Amino acid sequence: MKVKFNDAGLVPMIVQDATSGVVLSLFYANEDAVKKTKETGYLWRYSRSRKKLMKKGEESGNFMKVVSLSEDCDSDALLVKVKPEGPACHTGSYSCFGEKKRILCELIEVIKDRKANPKKDSFTSSIVSDRSKIIAKLREECEELIDAEKPSDIKWEAADLLFFMLVYLENRQISFEDVLTELRKRR
Numbered sequence: 292m293k294v295k296f297n298d299a300g301l302v303p304m305i306v307q308d309a310t311s312g313v314v315l316s317l318f319y320a321n322e323d324a325v326k327k328t329k330e331t332g333y334l335w336r337y338s339r340s341r342k343k344l345m346k347k348g349e350e351s352g353n354f355m356k357v358v359s360l361s362e363d364c365d366s367d368a369l370l371v372k373v374k375p376e377g378p379a380c381h382t383g384s385y386s387c388f389g390e391k392k393r394i395l396c397e398l399i400e401v402i403k404d405r406k407a408n409p410k411k412d413s414f415t416s417s418i419v420s421d422r423s424k425i426i427a428k429l430r431e432e433c434e435e436l437i438d439a440e441k442p443s444d445i446k447w448e449a450a451d452l453l454f455f456m457l458v459y460l461e462n463r464q465i466s467f468e469d470v471l472t473e474l475r476k477r478r
Contacts, residue, residue, distance in 0.1 A: 293362075293366055294322075294325060294362055294366055294367075294369065295365070295366045295367040296321070296322065297367070300321050300322065301319040301320065301321055301337060301339075302319065302320055302321075302325070302367060302368060302369055303317060303318075303319055303367075303368045303369070304317070304318045304319065304320050304334075304336065304368075304369045304370075304371050305317055305368065305369070305370050305371070306318060306334065306355065306371050306373055306379065307370060307371070307372050307373070308372075308373065308374075308375060308396070309358040309359070309372040309373055309374055309468065310374065310396055310399070310466075310467070310468050311395070311396045313385070313386055314386065314388060315355075315373070315375060315379035315380075315385070315386045315387065315388075316379045316380065316386070316387040316388075317387070318334070318336035318337075318347070319336060319337050319339060320335070320336055320337055320369065321337040321344070323335075323337075323344050324336050324337050324344055325360075325369070327344070327346070328357060328360060328371070329360065331346075332356060332357050333346060333347070333348075333354055333355060333356060333357060334346070334347040334348075334354070334355040334357055334371060334373060335347065348376065348377070351377065351378075351381070352376075352377060353375065353376060353377030353378055353379070354375075354376045354377070355371075355373040355374070355375050355376065355379070356373060356374040356375075356376065357371060357372070357373055358372040358373060358374060359371075359372045360372075395467070398454065398457060399457060399461075399467055401415065402415055402419060402457055402458055402461045403461060405419055406419045406420065406461055406462075415458065418458060419458050419461055419462055420462065421462075422459075422462055422463075425455060425458050425459045425462055426459070428455045428458075429452070429455045429456065429459060432448060432451045432452040432455050433452055435448045435451070436448035436449055436451075436452050
């Protein structure tokens, strides 16, 4: 990686949620921040206001685990895909650009949590580890979606089908990002 730093010794870093694709923030990095990011697997940046190197989340606890780091075609900007461990913005927002966390990401997180930490009264906990129950629900919901006539019923059944598909993916240990990657390959 031959990053071109500007006259101030900095390069812009576009930070993106690796799962949802939402742009979370724009930071700047100096050579040390890029090096520390690569070495530690967590996002480091150069604070222009404090004039120092900082690990993202060192004060808030909202760290960002790096999934990938790549440069643009001119090597004068970086794209950092991360798994955020909390809000990206100092205001507490999911993104510095005011975007709310997408419902799909929230749902995936809940399903993962119900599998890892089953709750007694949770329907999701009761089926996420039982493949035969999930398959039965997928078949049922697919049929109900096909049979739905009214737009409101179609939306309802499509949401049910999507939910059970996500539960099935979690059961099979396949990430939704893997499915999106497969779709990208087909374009």
